[in-house]
Amino acid sequence: MAVIEARGLTYTYPEGEKPAIVDIDLSIERGEFVLLTGPSGCGKTTLCRCLNGLIPHFYGGDLEGELIVAGLGVREHETWELAQHVGMVFQNPENQLFSLTVEKDVAFGPENLGLPREEIKRRVDWALEMAGITHLRHRAPYELSGGQQQRVAIASTLAMKPEIMVLDEPTSFLDPLGAKRIFETVYDLNRRLGITIILVEHRLDLASVYADRVIVMSEGRIVLNGSPREVYTSKKAEALGVGIPKVVKLYQLLKEAGVPLSRVPLNPEEASNLLREVLKR
Amino acid sequence: MIEVEDVHYTYPNGIQALRGVSIRIRDGEFVAIMGENGAGKTTLVMHMNGLLKPTKGRVLVDGVDTRDVSVAQLSRKVGLVFQNPDNQFFCSTVEEEIAFALRNFGFSEELVKRRVAWALNLLNLTRYRERSPFTLSGGEKKRVALASVLAWNPEVLILDEPTIGQDFRQKEKLRQFILQLNSQGRTVIIVTHDVEFVADCDPAPRVVLMAGGRIIADGDARDVLTNLELVEKASLIPPQVSQVFHHLSDLGLPRNVVNIYDAQRVILERLGVRG
């Protein structure tokens, strides 16, 4: 059951000379974990903004084609409606937190919806627990580390009870361990709650192991769309300068030198097991 | 040469960022200062151009105590490129932006013109000369920031988290550029938590690991980044290749492998031996 459906989606920003995304055809099933990547300027952020209605409602501009998210057409429904189905986590932790306590920040969305107080409390408690930050409840967001702030942002979107969560380079400002924790939290939400995840990332070495699918964009178009292993070993990926995980590159180097591993590894543990087979022979 | 002698630094809000750091960086070295966010890396490099003065201990740049000279004077020798170019752009053209520091340092107008042209050319920005820096893309802005520092030709170049937000290609180009600058004799210091970026540098740089305001390791990248215990203490993730070789350590393979080319070579050698 496709939860995101795009057909011929093309968009040009109001001051843009040419379209930022062109002819996007996309179908994403409920519960998938999709990794969206590509060189800077390829249109991945633009595509994300279409998913929750910021395009066209907040940005204006010229949107052609069709995009249906959780059964709602993005043109016909306001951002606040779509926000209840698509949660969005942005790159800069600081610029998506509003209140002086974590609790109030997580409550921000439900408050905007005018939900009764009891319901807001329930959602806040639940969201804090799902994101693993109940112990940070009364802290001030600006006191927290970048990683903790991002988890607050995740909890805040969770409180809207969305079916889909879009994360636009959420780990840009985080160090590797902080990034890993975010990916683990998001993966957990995907597995436990069945939330469809669209994760935009450059850090493919850390994120690939969680993804069901990898989509690569370039110059506004989707150029690769398949399982991580398929995409990383394709010739196009290399040509585009996608940050293919090192273990995959090692696999390719060895293959070229006549030493094939039985499978394409996506993380160091896998790679070492596969190498062990080869070396023990 | 930059000498940091038992430096302690506490921020006005009470946070102790450096707890007794000592390090010596010789001319022409390529050093990567690494650690998690908050380990003290940026605080340390801000002492090197005098922006911060130690609460205890001292910092000497070519024998001169940083407390005795101004930031402007130190910056002539030690150029610091900050993480976010948006925090420094204010001119109407890229040309003006690059000329700003040169004028501050008192260069003659003629020299300013020449240096600006040189810097633009070096970073492939000549066609953006008349453009407003605010209209450039993220990657282009980073190049302008770098050009504006290189324009005055500092002996030491410090880059604070140069890889954030950059895609693979941009990082490749940056790495090549840094290595080239270093091979020409310039001292290059990068502050980063991007382990793979450092692991791919050939020749391998000197890596200094920081954690909790202290230096916990200082040596060749191939030795430091493969010491998994230390890397973990610095809250970093070791290069994927190092992790692989760590898991295979019982097979007697060499441990100090950090990049895929060395890895390939080592594995092929081993297989060649075994027949």
Place this chain on the structure above:
Amino acid sequence: MSIFEGFVFRRGDSPIHRLDPRVKFLYTVLMLVLAVMFSEMPILLILFLSQVPLVVAAGVQRSWAKTMRGSVFLALLIFFTNLATRWAYANFTLHPVYLEESVAMTLRFLTLVESFSVFSLTTSPDDLSLAMERVGIPYWFCFAFTTSIRLMPALARDAQTIINAQKSRGLELERGNFLRRVRNYIPILIPLIVTTIRRSLELAEAMESRAWGATENRTSLTELRMKTSDYITLALLSALLLVGVYVRLYVKIPRLVDLIPYAIKP
């Protein structure tokens, strides 16, 4: 800039913190009214000193002390202006009474700073925003108010980063004549404005993504409820007001100089 320390909210769990913000605001207004009603030093001294226990009870002594220290300059300015005016008016003769009156005016100023400081230190902007909403101020204004408070530390950090970046490019903020110094702030102001605008746009995006504007009838996680302690405080404040009015109308307040045996008659 330490004068501002006493106006930034400090978290705590004292009885003062727990009072309803509307009650605390009324307390501040009452102090203002009383301080203006009286020009007599003994009364103003009482008003000033009586608030000190409140400061201690709230546990905010340090920040309050910083503000008091920061106010010294202004306080001295008020003192000497008052003294100089009276001295000049009396054909340049000096009487102890003038000292007393000047001290009184200074105390009035300090009392106001003090009460407003107690209010700010113990009231979180979130609660303040709630109180403002309850009073009828539209939510968007309250939100703008809280957000700007929330953003102040971020802005201060940005400003410092920008100053660092420009200093590293040879900008010297301390040198040059007045005009030069003012011009030297352009490389600081422009990036700050740009960064702030960018930050605002990102915040707006995030707000929209959390259903901002979904309905006119916004609800709230927390609510302001008047407790017994609030009603008692209200009663006390009302009593204090009545006492103040009575004293003003019917009681003659002695001047300190009259109580001192060796007073010199003007």
